Amino acid sequence: xxxxxxxxxxxxxxxxxxxxxxxxxxxxxxxxxxxxxxxxxxxxxxxxxxxxxxxxxxxxxxxxxxxxxxxxxxxxxxxxxxxxxxxxxxxxxxxxxxxxxxxxxxxxxxxxxxxxxxxxxxxxxxxxxxxxxxxxxxxxxxxxxxxxxxxxxxxxxxxxxxxxxxxxxxxxxxxxxxxxxxxxxxxxxxxxxxxxxxxxxxxxxxxxxxxxxxxxxxxxxxxxxxxxxxxxxxxxxxxx
Amino acid sequence: xxxxxxxxxxxxxxxxxxxxxxxxxxxxxxxxxxxxxxxxxxxxxxxxxxxxxxxxxxxxxxxxxxxxxxxxxxxxxxxxxxxxxxxxxxxxxxxxxxxxxx
Numbered sequence: 170x171x172x173x174x175x176x177x178x179x180x181x182x183x184x185x186x187x188x189x190x191x192x193x194x195x196x197x198x199x200x201x202x203x204x205x206x207x208x209x210x211x212x213x214x215x216x217x218x219x220x221x222x223x224x225x226x227x228x229x230x231x232x233x234x235x236x237x238x239x240x241x242x243x244x245x246x247x248x249x250x251x252x253x254x255x256x257x258x259x260x261x262x263x264x265x266x267x268x269x270x271x272x273x274x275x276x277x278x279x280x281x282x283x284x285x286x287x288x289x290x291x292x293x294x295x296x297x298x299x300x301x302x303x304x305x306x307x308x309x310x311x312x313x314x315x316x317x318x319x320x321x322x323x324x325x326x327x328x329x330x331x332x333x334x335x336x337x338x339x340x341x342x343x344x345x346x347x348x349x350x351x352x353x354x355x356x357x358x359x360x361x362x363x364x365x366x367x368x369x370x371x372x373x374x375x376x377x378x379x380x381x382x383x384x385x386x387x388x389x390x391x392x393x394x395x396x397x398x399x400x401x402x403x404x405x406x407x408x409x
Numbered sequence: 410x411x412x413x414x415x416x417x418x419x420x421x422x423x424x425x426x427x428x429x430x431x432x433x434x435x436x437x438x439x440x441x442x443x444x445x446x447x448x449x450x451x452x453x454x455x456x457x458x459x460x461x462x463x464x465x466x467x468x469x470x471x472x473x474x475x476x477x478x479x480x481x482x483x484x485x486x487x488x489x490x491x492x493x494x495x496x497x498x499x500x501x502x503x504x505x506x507x508x509x510x511x
Contacts, residue, residue: 192490192491192492193491193492195492195495196491196492196495196496199495199499213416214410214411214412214416216411216412217412217416217420220412220417220420221420221423224420224421224423224424225420225423225424225427226427227423227427229462230423230427234419234423242413242414242415242416243415245413245415245416245419247415247418247419247422250419250422250423251419251422251423251425251426254422254423254426254427255426255430257458257462258426258427258430258431259430259454259458260454260455260458260459261427261430261431261434262430262431262433262434262437262441262451262454263434263451263452263454263455264434264455265430265431265432265433265434265435265438266434266435266437266438266441267438268434268435268438269435269438269439272435277436280435281432281435281436282432284428284431284432284434284435285428285431285432287431289459290491293491338506340499340503341477341499341500341501341502341503341506342499344474344477344498344499344502345495345498345499346463346466347463347466347467347474347478347481347498348477348478348481348494348495348497348498348499348502349491349494349495349498350459350462350463351463351467351478351481351482351485351494351498352481352482352485352491352494352495353459353491354456354459354460354463355482355485355486356485356489356491357455357456357459363453363456366453366456366457366460367456367457367460368460369457370456370457370458370460370461370464371460371461371464371468372464373461374460374461374462374464374465375464375465375468375469378465378469386461386465387458387461387462388461389461390457390458390460390461390464391454391457391458391461392457393457394453394456394457394460394461395450395451395453395454395456395457395458396450396453397453398449398450398452398453398456398457399446399447399449399450399452399453402449403446403449
């Protein structure tokens with residue numbers, strides 16, 4: 170169902186979103202540079218960096234893709250890369266679903282297309298606005314444009330200077346991704362019911378990362394943690 | 410080397426699945442189960458995936474990473490500011506690695 174009371178598209182909302190997302194865009198840029206440096210080490214060409222950052226526009230999935238990437242095209246595991254992207258990005262199904270109350274009647278398709286610009290960061294900002302009774306698709310898109318520009322510039326910059334900073338850990342930059350996603354996770358906290366699924370997810374991910382090569386620890390932890398949360402809810406007898 | 414057909418195919422596939430997921434979340438929002446086990450399971454996916462993404466990096470790091478993660482969490486809980494939390498984390502890990510010689 171669309172929401173007739175959802176705010177209309179206005180340039181004001183667009184620019185408010187674009188401005189509001191400047192600080193988070195700096196976080197994105199910090200780990201974008203790291204991704205660019207790692208992309209060079211993984212053997213991605215400049216054009217491939219531009220295409221992947223510009224079109225796929227999904228930081229976490231792009232980090233995972235680098236683990237699987239090979240410099241020689243003939244050995245590139247295309248299927249596993251796409252499958253890993255699917256699994257890591259599955260969470261966006263839930264994130265875009267929460268944007269549904271912002272869809273005005275008759276703008277369904279346009280709004281669905283606009284979800285291309287949804288990232289964890291502008292989603293979190295828009296959810297924050299919605300909690301204050303504001304927020305709109307225009308706000309989300311404005312924020313998405315800011316984040317997209319930051320991601321694009323930073324990843325290309327990282328790819329270009331890749332050889333100059335061979336070791337991003339020297340500047341602590343490698344920690345930007347962990348810190349940003351840790352803060353995004355804490356922003357999702359709704360109550361004690363989140364503790365068990367997060368701990369199970371973290372524990373299973375840590376153990377899987379030790380035992381299984383590649384990025385399988387992400388779906389392993391994600392599935393185990395979310396199932397643990399659902400089972401705990403059912404055992405407590407309320408599933409809403 | 411500009412690119413290769415294999416790389417283009419991989420990137421096109423990544424784009425297709427990512428956009429399909431993002432668009433269908435919005436379009437199917439009202440058809441996703443709102444109650445019951447599946448709904449509860451779906452609701453816990455984003456948090457569980459984010460926890461899985463970051464946990465190994467924190468766990469396999471040394472005390473510098475653990476302390477920096479704690480500082481990041483503390484700043485975010487106090488300020489609710491994503492950027493302040495990230496900047497604290499990076500600065501903390503930079504200084505702690507120097508101090509601890511890791």
